[in-house]
Amino acid sequence: MGNRVTLAREDFEWVYTDQPHADRRKEILAKYPEIKSLMGPDPRLKWIVYTMVAVQFLAFYLVKDLPWKWVMFWTYVFGSCINHSMTLAIHEISHNTAFGNNRAKWNRWFAIFANLPIGLPYSASFKRYHLDHHRYLGGDGVDVDIPTDFEGWFFCTRLQWGVTRTGIENHCNRISTPGLPVGMGLHPISGHFIAEHYMFLKGHETYSYYGSLNLLTFNVGYHNEHHDFPSVPGRRLPMFTYLFLKKQQHYSQLSCFEMSNLCQN
16 A cells, blocks of 8 residues: 655645546456446435425525524534535436436436525536546546645645645535535535545545445545446445445455545555
8 A cells, every 4th residue: 555645745746647447447347247237327316306405495494584693503504514415416416317328408407406505506517527527537737626736735835734625616616505615614524525535645546435424425435436437326336335346355455434544455
């Protein structure tokens, strides 16, 4: 395994090889073609999203007469969680897991519907940039999840904080409805922004997290698995991981998070 990477850097970690996800996908599918049975739309996703949208609009009504201190309390405890969860529902929909690849327009309009309680219309542009993130992971100038030179310098030398993954869409989200600036900022649920692609161990750019926050984030913590098989809906990623991969040691050389600890399998 690689050595731990220190936070105070003067430059990014540069590599000149292709990302590993496409090659690993071919290798795993060649050995376990039955994994294809996990791909395709998740019929439950649309009903979950309908419920989440309804609950958020109901919450808007319920807090309208509350004092500001209670509005802020419920914003942090409830609004930030469900708003952040909704952004990850939109992430799911961007991979056409609501209605399938044959109904791309349905997925696009459904993402716009899911975007309504968030306030800032970003679902269409998010899909474009997010698919580029998958296609060009870590690519300078094309992967928008890579920080700018200023962001890398500022967070690693001035704040001494391991945030090097900020993404255009994340900046936009923070200026939206009251729940989002909190839910996308200093909130436990935002930890996946750092956990997914910050290089904690040299040579490992993508990490998985198997803790309980996956219950609120459509299993986005299964991030190595998601990048290897983006057509597998989040609800099926735990099944995919434990049924096909953990037992076969395909990820035995990768790193992950179990609760708050960085683990090396």
